[in-house]
Structures are given as structure tokens and as C-alpha cells.
Amino acid sequence: MGRRKIEMKMVSDNNSRQVTFSKRRTGLFKKANELATMCGAEVAIVVFSPGGKPFSFGHPDVDSIANRFQNHQDHYSSSSSSKLVNKFLINSGVGSSNSRNVRVEKLNQQLNELLKQLQAEKKRGELIDKEIEKSKSGFLKLKAINPSSNIDELNMRELQKLKKSLEELKEKVNVKTSEIEASSSLLLLSKKQLAVQRNKFRDETLQQMGLLLKNAARY
Template identity: 35%
Template sequence: MTDQHKTRGKQKIAMKMIEKEEDRNPTFSKRKSGIYKIANELVTLCGADVGFMTFSPKGKPFSFAEPSMESIEKRLMIDVEKPPPNLKPTTISDDHLSKLEGLNQYYTELANSLEAEKKNRKAIDKLVQKSTATNMSDKGWWETPVDNLSYEELLRTNESLEDLHQKLCNHINGERKTSNNTDAS
């Protein structure tokens, strides 16, 4: 049995016009979000002023500007005949620099957390697939046989069980407090 891909996935595609309009629109949407992400990273990581505008294949405009489109337009609309002003390199104050470093660190932590959650999601999806494949759809994830799980899957399952145990204990303690309060009154 051969595994054939029905989609191109993360494969590199040639940089040429996509002929089919029904393929062009989703490609535009996916690439647009990637451009927004890259532009936002440039602003966050480098403190750059970024602005761009694009039109979808259907003619709908989309734009991104940081700090604002007006400030970027002013820089671009300088009269050609006027000599440009003496641009001196700007220095970032220590306060702004520390804020920028803090934001960069926060961004990195969020990106790492997102990657970890994506891995967890993949592992959970794998477990769901395995349980469905072995006709265990009527059972819960905690009833999945552990014999065929990898070490990482065992660790994730253990973490999930510990989390479930903690939630159950908290719920039971909450119910006890509620019943004690109603009994006392």
C-alpha cells in the first residue's frame, strides 16, 4: 500500500501565477496571513516601520501599517525636488529598549508555548485516531491501551491523568464545601 499525498502540504511551489481561480483565492488567504506575521515580527523584533497594501484576486483591499499608514505615507510622499532632510540615526532610550526586550521575550515564550500546544494537539489527535482505528470509539482516551504508546505519548497520557485527578479532587472538595454550607444553614 503506497501513501500518496492528496495535497501539496508544505512542499515548495513554483513562483508563478496560479491558473485556477478556485485555487488562487485560498492561496492568497494563506500567504496573506504569512505576510502579516512576518511584518509584525519585523515591527516587534526590529522596531521597523512597516506598511503595505495588497488587493485580493476579487479586488478587496488589505493593509498593514505600523506605527500608522499616515506616518509611512508622509515619509514616502516627500517632494522629489526637495532634498531629503538630514536623517540622523535615532537612538532608542533605555526604557524603550527594555520594553522592547521584554516584548521580544514574551513573544518568544508565546511562540514556544504555541509550538508545545501544537505538539500536544498532534499527540491527542494520534491517540484519538488510534482509539478509533481499534474500534474503541465508545471508550474514553484514558482507556487506550498503553502497550503501543511511545515514551512521549506515555508522558502526555500521565500528565493528562494527573490533570484529570486534580480536577476531580477540586470538584469533589467544592461539592463537599457546598453540601457542608447547605447542611449548616
């Protein structure tokens, strides 16, 4: 018998959805690693779980790929958009204060969104730090039961508690690391995109001023 085809739709059960996400995420990162290893490709992937936790994979690393991608986008935008802006200004003579105010308001909205993201990531990091400290304190309390003993002298119950505490600590550290990597990459992209918008607005404003001065010189 052939393999049964899996229907592509949202998994309704929450637990099954989380398991599916973990398996598919691992497979996605594995394929990306194979692509990088076998083809010499540079790859960056950022994935958010159904619960909102970010996970990332990058070769050589996510930040360098994000920088390279954004630089490519900046070059493309600067070479094509400037021609469109010039044509638009010449044909329509748009340069009113209303249009400038709209662009300024849009930039302010983007800046506010970026600041909200920074604040949210800061709070998330603080919560994870507290959980890590909680796990550490649990481990230290377990160690305080008999500080002079070593691991070989612990009984089965103490060993199980120690194992559980270490596993929880390891998981929280891994989550913290993934969130820091993904958040830093996303914030880097957001900052670069905001800078691109500001530069476009500056260039458009200078071009409009030049056009106005040119028209004024005729009188």
C-alpha cells in the first residue's frame, strides 16, 4: 500500500497541532541545513509557533543573511523608486503639505510600532529570565539538601528532581536563545525598513524643493 496523502488543513486539536509544528519545524530546518551544506546556499528562516514563540535557523547566521537581503532590497528600491518619484513629480507636480503630512504620519506610525515591539520583547525577556532564575533556585534548593554529597550519593528521588530541574532549565535557556536570535533579526529588519522609508521621504522632499525653486526662478 502507498502512503496515505495528508490533507493540507489546520490541525484542530491543540496538542496535535503543537506536535505537528515541532516535527515540521525540525524538518524545515533540516532541509535548510541540507540546502546550505550541499549547495553552499546562505539560508535564514524565522518561524513563530502557534503560541507565538519564535524559532530561527541561519547559515552562516540569521543576522548576516538579514543584512544581505536588506542591502539588496535597499539597492533595488533606490534605483527604481527614484525614477518613479521623478516621473510622478514632473507629471503631476505633487508636493503639497498634505501629502508630506501623510508620509510623516506613516513614518511616525511605523516608529511607534517598532517601539511597541521593542517593549514587548523586553517584557518577554524579563519573564523568561524570571523562569530561568526560578529553575536555578529549585536546583540550588535541591543541592542544599546535602551540600557535601555528590551526584553518586543522591537517592533515586533526588536524582529525578535534579534531572527535571536541569531539563527545565535547559529548555528555558534554549527558548530564550531562540527568542533573542529571532527578535534581534526581526528588529534589525524593522529598523532598516524604517530607515529606507525615511530616506525616501527625505529624497522626495529635496526633489520637491528643487522643483519649487526651479518654478519660482521663472518669475
